[in-house]
Amino acid sequence: MQKFTILPDSISKEAAVATIHKLDSSQPYIAERKIYYPYQFVSYQMKVKALLVKEGALGCTIDMISGRESVIDSKPSFERSVLDEAERLPAVLSKEKAEKKAVQFFQRHASKKYKFLTVPRFSLKESQLFFRPFWVVSSEQNRFIVDAVSGKFHPL
Amino acid sequence: MKTDVIVFVVYLVVLMIIGIWFTRKASKSSEHYLLGNRSIGPAVTAMTMQSSSMSGYMFMGGPALAFQHGWYALWYAIGDAGGAIVNLSVLGKRMRRLSEKLGALSPIEYLEKRYESPMVRVVGSIISIIFILAYVFAQFIAAGKALTQLTGFPYELAVVIGVSVITIYTVAGGYLAVVYTDFIQGIIMVLGVTGIAVLALNHIGLSELNASLAALDPTYLSIWGKDLAYYGQWGVIIGAILIYLIGYMGLPHVVVRHMSMKSTKTVKGAILWAATWNQLFIFIPYILGLIGIVLLPNLADPEMVIPQLTYQFFPGFLSALLLSAIMAAIMSTSDSLLMQAGTILSRDVYQRFINPNASEKKAILISRLCILAGGLIGIVIAIYEPPTVAALVIFSFGVLGNSFLVPYVASVYSKKANHIGTLCAMIGGAATNILWTLLNLESLTAVHPFLAGLIVSFIGMVIGSRFGKGPSDKIKQLIEEAKGKKALPAKIEKNIAHELSPEANNISEILADPSWSR
Secondary structure, X not given: OOEEEEOOOOOOHHHHXXXXXXXXXXXXXXXXXXXXXXXXXXXXXXXXXXXOEEEEEXXXXXXXXXXXXXXXXXXXXXXXXXXXXXXXXXXXXOHHHHHHHHHHHHHHHHHHHHOHHHOOEEEEEEEEEEEEEEEEEEXXXXXXXXXXXXXXXXXX | OOHHHHHHHHHHHHHHHHHHHHHHHHHHHOOOOHHHOOOOOHHHHHHHHHHHHHHHHHHHHHHHHHHHHHHXXXXXXXXXXXXXXXXXXXXXXXXXXXXXHHOOOOHHHHHHHHHOOHHHHHHHHHHHHHHHHHHHHHHHHHHHHHHHXXXXXXXXXXXXXXXXXXXXXXXXXXXXXXXXXXXXXXXXXXXHHHHHHHHHHHHOOHHHHHHHHHHHOHHHHOOOOHHHOOOOOHHHHHHHHHHHHOHHHHOHHHHHHHHOOOOHHXXXXXXXXXXHHHHHHOHHHHHHHHHHHHHOOOOOOHHHHHHHHHHHHXXXXXXXXXXXXXXHHHHHHHHHHHHHHHHHHHHHHHHXXXXXXXXXHHHHHHHHHHHHHHHHHHHHHHHHOOOOHHHHHHHHHHHHHHHHHHHHHHHHHOOOOOHHHHHHHHHHXXXXXXXXXXXXXXXXXXXXXXXXXXXXXXXXXHHHOOOXXXXXXXXXXXXHHHOOOOOOOHHHHHHOOHHHHHHHHHHHHHHHOOOOOO
């Protein structure tokens, strides 16, 4: 079995069910399955040539299916784990495409803050595919994903 | 050196120090992940939003309209006071849901994804770039005028100095924590203008003001404008109210706020702050314009009402401080708008359609060249053919509103609206407003350019949508879902993490796929 980089979960199956049940106790909920969703963690070193040269690291995650970017405040801590093919969603984007999207995202973000005469330069520091665990929690009427890291949820 | 100039320079330096301090603090707290600062509350967000979007117009354009037309100008203020609320109520929730489902980040990208056509993105980008630049030109003219008052230099020289200062401020202030400096400027501007209003109204009360206006020319008090210029012209009056009441729904840089809502509580709070602030503040510049008619009878340039009243009612130091705040706000608005236009051109047009394989370096170069060209054209226009700030802002606001309002509203309310309809609405709305303004069809037809553009844009959408392919089933489904019919218990609805929407959509699709589900 192949090992993959994942975000360790902190929400157990029972806790995920309890999250939803606490808000809707009118029907029984069960945790159907666990699904691992693919992201790319990309980190760039940014350098701005202003009157004072400014440097800093920037990190974001790219959703490897829909391509959505999210800024992150610090590097996530990963672990390695064996994942079954049936619980792992396939990435649609390539690593190169994700890195390109990340740099364009930083450009957009940075250009808003750093203005046009000080367009920052970026050099790739780190790029890593990882999987985030979600619980699929359902009842007869409703179905949700519960983020197994943060406990946040969204209906399916 | 004149004391006022010293105050201005000191003001800019202080702003810069505040900016550096906040930036250092922010980067320390988030371990150098510089862009991760998302801790700004609703009040700061609202003040930043309002002070940067209103700087040039509210201090020069609005008062000038009142100075020229009397109480008629208040029609614009009435619309503006309700603009934020209408905008949020009509578009807010639905657009946020739909953009979330479409995974769109920018307002133009949203249109492309909703209407399933890259052409919509090209046309939308071009219209928004041109009229964002027109906004910048209005800021340049305002900067030139404010600086003329501050330094006593001739207007032409003041424009060149003003734009040069914008450049220096941009280079030096590349690392400014813009949000906080805008917040401080916003506070100074609001307090300053309210202060002038209090002092001026103390000098001449509202009843006395009306009596004096009536003595000068009774038509100043009329709802139809000075000399009853718009008598019975409801088409003009309705247009004047609608432009700021519903026009905001057509401004890509305003609409984007619905899409970028991270915490709905913050955004709702910000809108509430902005709406309250609008009620308190929006009428004041217009009232000052009316006061100017009485107190500054010999004023040659109506757009100088507020700068002149500032010097009349405030001691030299305070008036220089207030003018510096206005000037700095104008500058921070211009550079970010210029930058926005450059980014749209290089990313949404050049990199996407002309040269998709362009390197980052080339894209940056294109972006800079566009900005430079925009800036230079702006200087030339500001010096040689300066329209008034009010005319330019109303024109560019109107064209943007006429181009995008119908497409944005139809995007969430109509399952029939398609890309042909949107292209007709955008091009028809923009062209009508431009022609109506340039050919002065308002005086011929008694219809405001904004109202004319709105009608044509609406007709364009309805007729255009009958041609070409209709929206796909997926889009129709998403529009239905964006209505947000509450199928879930209220407690669950309230706690949904909307940022997980793309993941939820993708997981739903994959789980429903029999070839994957094992």
